[in-house]
Amino acid sequence: MAAFNRFLVGIVIVFLAYSPSSSALHFLLIHGSGHGAWCWYKLATLLEQKGHNVTALDLAYSGRNQVPLERVHTFDEYHKPLSEYMKSLSPEDKVVLVGHSYGGYGVSWVMERFPEKVLGGVFASAFMVGPNFTLEDTNKLLPRPDQLDDSFVIGDPIRIVLIGPHFAATLLYQNSPPEDLKLANYSLRLTQFFYGDVVNRQIRVTKERYGSVPRAYVIDLEDKLITPEAQRLMIARTPPQVVRQIRGADHMVQFSKPREFANNLIEIGGLFESFDQEGKPYAL
Numbered sequence: 324m325a326a327f328n329r330f331l332v333g334i335v336i337v338f339l340a341y342s343p344s345s346s347a348l349h350f351l352l353i354h355g356s357g358h359g360a361w362c363w364y365k366l367a368t369l370l371e372q373k374g375h376n377v378t379a380l381d382l383a384y385s386g387r388n389q390v391p392l393e394r395v396h397t398f399d400e401y402h403k404p405l406s407e408y409m410k411s412l413s414p415e416d417k418v419v420l421v422g423h424s425y426g427g428y429g430v431s432w433v434m435e436r437f438p439e440k441v442l443g444g445v446f447a448s449a450f451m452v453g454p455n456f457t458l459e460d461t462n463k464l465l466p467r468p469d470q471l472d473d474s475f476v477i478g479d480p481i482r483i484v485l486i487g488p489h490f491a492a493t494l495l496y497q498n499s500p501p502e503d504l505k506l507a508n509y510s511l512r513l514t515q516f517f518y519g520d521v522v523n524r525q526i527r528v529t530k531e532r533y534g535s536v537p538r539a540y541v542i543d544l545e546d547k548l549i550t551p552e553a554q555r556l557m558i559a560r561t562p563p564q565v566v567r568q569i570r571g572a573d574h575m576v577q578f579s580k581p582r583e584f585a586n587n588l589i590e591i592g593g594l595f596e597s598f599d600q601e602g603k604p605y606a607l
């Protein structure tokens with residue numbers, strides 16, 4: 324019996340020593356349209372409780388960011404808080420990027436510009452471009468103005484949106500706790516969608532830079548906005564190294580399934596670390 328117990332303890336020690344998620348990761352969380360760092364409060368808490376570092380930023384004219392809307396016309400302007408943060412990182416710090424929804428563009432944008440500071444990029448129900456699947460292609464997956472229900476919308480295709488309460492309750496947060504829907508009601512802001520040559524160029528990615536960093540896609544299986552079919556289309560066009568799916572997750576996986584999401588992210592981060600150590604190439 325004692326020998327068996329020692330055997331069990333040995334197994335646990337071996338598991339802890341070699342478990343891919345045993346070291347601390349640094350997650351950089353990138354919110355989606357209209358949202359802000361606030362939408363990560365549950366996920367950030369769970370990741371920090373497991374010993375990981377978390378940074379959640381407000382993009383321009385989002386959350387508590389004070390830049391006025393008229394000064395945000397392009398991805399470079401919208402993503403300025405990301406570039407400032409990436410430039411401030413110490414050379415040995417590598418982040419795991421996590422982008423939600425429109426925040427997927429932030430992940431691609433950072434990966435293309437700072438590949439050496441990124442351990443990997445995770446797209447959660449997020450727009451994911453590739454060298455052969457551009458912003459023009461992913462923009463076709465955006466909702467039409469008439470699909471946005473009671474939201475305030477300018478433009479067709481949509482240019483400016485304030486997410487409406489009924490739209491949020493039925494198509495974004497339908498599986499999330501009512502408190503989180505209330506938080507969204509108090510916190511959402513106007514948001515912009517970008518089109519045209521200038522922003523198409525800003526969001527272009529290359530095999531050499533973007534393709535040098537591993538990617539993971541987390542499919543939210545009950546997402547009514549970016550449906551699982553749309554998510555799988557992006558996966559097929561630019562296959563990531565890891566694909567996970569979360570049952571019961573609405574579009575707001577960080578609210579509807581925070582524990583499952585956190586556990587998946589920690590496992591994915593561990594895989595990114597092992598890829599990094601093995602020095603695998605990531606041919607796109």
Ligand SMILES: *[C@@H]1O[C@H](CO)[C@@H](O)[C@H](O)[C@H]1NC(C)=O
Nearest residue numbers: 347348349375376377416417
């Ligand atoms: C995580 O945060 C701690 C405390 O702020 C810091 O000492 C450590 O360097 C950070 N690690 C990473 C990987 O960012």
Ligand SMILES: *[C@@H]1O[C@H](CO)[C@@H](O)[C@H](O)[C@H]1NC(C)=O
Nearest residue numbers: 454455456457460560561607
């Ligand atoms: C790029 O995508 C198009 C379809 O959109 C496809 O016909 C073409 O073969 C793809 N090229 C590469 C290099 O994957």
Ligand SMILES: *[C@@H]1O[C@H](CO)[C@@H](O)[C@H](O)[C@H]1NC(C)=O
Nearest residue numbers: 485486487488507508509511
């Ligand atoms: C919050 O809810 C109120 C009452 O339903 C509504 O008038 C308002 O537009 C909502 N705000 C947002 C941002 O959804």
